[in-house]
Amino acid sequence: MADAREHDLVLFGATGFTGRLTAEYLVRHAPAGLRWALAGRNPERLEDVRRHLASIDPAAGDLPLLHADVTDPASLADIAAAARVVITTVGPYLEHGGPLVAACAEAGTDYVDLTGEPEFVDRTYLECHATAERTGARIVHACGFDSVPHDLGVLFAVQQLAASGPVRVRGVVRSSGTFSGGTFHSALGQFSRVRQLREVTQRRRRVEPRPEGRRSRAVAGKPHRDALLGYWLVPLPTIDPIVVARSGAALAAYGPDFSYSHYAGTKTLRYAAGGVVAAVATFGAAQVPPLRKLLLGRVPQGEGPDERRRSRSWFTVDLVAEGDGRTVHARVSGGDPGYDETAKMLAESALCLALDDNPPTAGQVTTAQAMGEHLLARLQAAGIRFEVVG
Numbered sequence: 146m147a148d149a150r151e152h153d154l155v156l157f158g159a160t161g162f163t164g165r166l167t168a169e170y171l172v173r174h175a176p177a178g179l180r181w182a183l184a185g186r187n188p189e190r191l192e193d194v195r196r197h198l199a200s201i202d203p204a205a206g207d208l209p210l211l212h213a214d215v216t217d218p219a220s221l222a223d224i225a226a227a228a229r230v231v232i233t234t235v236g237p238y239l240e241h242g243g244p245l246v247a248a249c250a251e252a253g254t255d256y257v258d259l260t261g262e263p264e265f266v267d268r269t270y271l272e273c274h275a276t277a278e279r280t281g282a283r284i285v286h287a288c289g290f291d292s293v294p295h296d297l298g299v300l301f302a303v304q305q306l307a308a309s310g311p312v313r314v315r316g317v318v319r320s321s322g323t324f325s326g327g328t329f330h331s332a333l334g335q336f337s338r339v340r341q342l343r344e345v346t347q348r349r350r351r352v353e354p355r356p357e358g359r360r361s362r363a364v365a366g367k368p369h370r371d372a373l374l375g376y377w378l379v380p381l382p383t384i385d386p387i388v389v390a391r392s393g394a395a396l397a398a399y400g401p402d403f404s405y406s407h408y409a410g411t412k413t414l415r416y417a418a419g420g421v422v423a424a425v426a427t428f429g430a431a432q433v434p435p436l437r438k439l440l441l442g443r444v445p446q447g448e449g450p451d452e453r454r455r456s457r458s459w460f461t462v463d464l465v466a467e468g469d470g471r472t473v474h475a476r477v478s479g480g481d482p483g484y485d486e487t488a489k490m491l492a493e494s495a496l497c498l499a500l501d502d503n504p505p506t507a508g509q510v511t512t513a514q515a516m517g518e519h520l521l522a523r524l525q526a527a528g529i530r531f532e533v534v535g
Contacts (some may be wrong), residue, residue, distance in 0.1 A: 151227045154181040155500045157245065158234035159212050160190040162290075162449040163259065163363035165197075165236060166488035172198045172205050175496065182209035184224050186217075214239045214529035217405070218248065225252040230499045232491060233258050239265040241336075246273050248286060253280035255498040259491060261291035261384045267349045270509045283515050288494040289487035292388040294462045294477040294529070295407070295510055297521050300513045301464070301476035303399055308468030315366065317374055317387070317410040318381060320460035320482050360399050361393030364524040366406040373474065374463055381408065389404050391458040394514035401470065410463070447522045455481040463534070479529040485530065493523045 156171070158164035172182060183190045191210045199206035211227070213220045215235060221231060225248040235241050238260040250273040251257040266286045277284050287293070295316050300313060336505060363386035368379050386407040393403035449455075458481035466473045478485045494512060497503065501519040514521055526532055 149339070150229050152182045152209070152229070154179065154225050154230045154232065154495050155211060155228040156181065156185050157224065157231045157233075157448040159183045159194045160185050160187060161234055163484060163488055163491075165194060166232035166484055167232065167492050168198055169196060169201060170488050170492045174307070174492070176500070178504050179496075179499075182211050182228075182325055184211040184213040186212065186214040188212070213245075216242055217245050217450075221245050221248040222252065225249045225254045228254055230255040230257065230495045232495045234491070235420040236260065236262075237265075238262050239268075241517045243269060243272070247276075250274075250277040250280060250282050250284060253277075254282045254286070256494075257285050257288040257494045257498065258493060259289040259291070259487060260286050263384050263387055263498045264338060265347055265511075266384065266387075267342075267345045270349055270353070271333045271345070274509045281507045283498060284509040285386050285498070285512060285515050287384055288489070288491050288512060290460070290482040291383060293490040293494070293520075293524070295385040295464075295480075296388050296392055296511055296513045297517075297524065298464045298475060298477040298531065299397075299405060299466075300392065300396075300464050300474055300517060301463040301477070301521060302466040303403075305475060306468055306471060306473045308400055308420070308466075308471065310315055310400060310469050311404075312400040312420045312466060312468040313369075313404050313406075314389075314464055314466045315378075315406045315408065316385070316410045317371065317376060317378060317463040317465075317500050318331065319376070319410045319463075321458050350446070356397075359394075359397070359403075361390050361403040362405075363387055363400060364391040364406045366408060371408075371465075373465060373472075374410060376412060378408035378410055381407045388511050392511045395511065395514040396517075421512070449484050455485050458482065458485075474534045475524070475532065476534050477529065479530050489527055489529070491525065493527055496522060497523055 156164065156168055159168040168183065183191050183194060195205065195208050196212060211224050219413050221244050226373060231249055231254055233245055238258060239262050242258065242260065242265055246256060246269045250408050269284065273284060308310065321507060366380050371378050386405050388425045389405045393399040460479055461480035462477040464475045497516045497520045503516050503519055521531060
């Protein structure tokens, strides 16, 4: 049984920048008595992380260190079998993530990650969802800034609206944070695989059940000025609207006909136009291997801004929900999105799976579907704001 396992939680990837922040968050905020461990392929670097954590809390000096390597399936099977929940920050996930998902699905172990890669998520659905349903594992992707504020923000907005008919929601993201090297590498990798993404998405659509008597979809919007918010909106082609639409399909509270559109918001048309040009240029560069290699070399993985710079960063996600002739304007806001708040979201997602009485789910599920109000309450207690504006 899961309760008999040696560890409540295992963190794989603590030697990386975001993994280290996640470990620090757990040292400071995990409840007393939580049985957790660090896992990785380099014992010396793991020991360095443990010494650092012990400088925050001496009790962390006793954290177990486990061997795990993405090229060694037996080591991944071992940590999955020993844990109730596995956290992984080891990406890009399309390159490194599949074997760990498979190990957790087979062992009936809950799993959380930071991926924003749609192709990876669809591939693991095709390869691991049925096994996870059978074993009871909950495979929860996108537990960082992709896609917790958007997924739980829409859940919060829909709850406030409480409509009985069709519901339309638009989400508008603004931030001052620095994106992570891992996120950039994942994004460029995905941009270079448009054909493969299309193929795996179509394969998933052919086999994934649809909700009976309801529909839920992500709707691509167009650039425009939002009169309510006062921002210029540019469609944002991230994994977030896909995740939100899957939550809408899984949860009847989203109504009989749910749609979600996802945007970046800017105060001026000039910045909106500049964002479009930059996105198109990056997408084009990703199609040319020498340019892609050059860009990847300029943004290293495993590094990030210092604490002072992160302390000045912030994010907001405005959610405008419309239905039954009413409008609700909700907002999710917090600090540094790419690192500090992402580590917080990831750690709290894992703690929620390990410790809370969540709805009975299994297989590949979203944060709203797997944890919903329990994770919402945890994040509010941790300082991320969910509020109705006006």
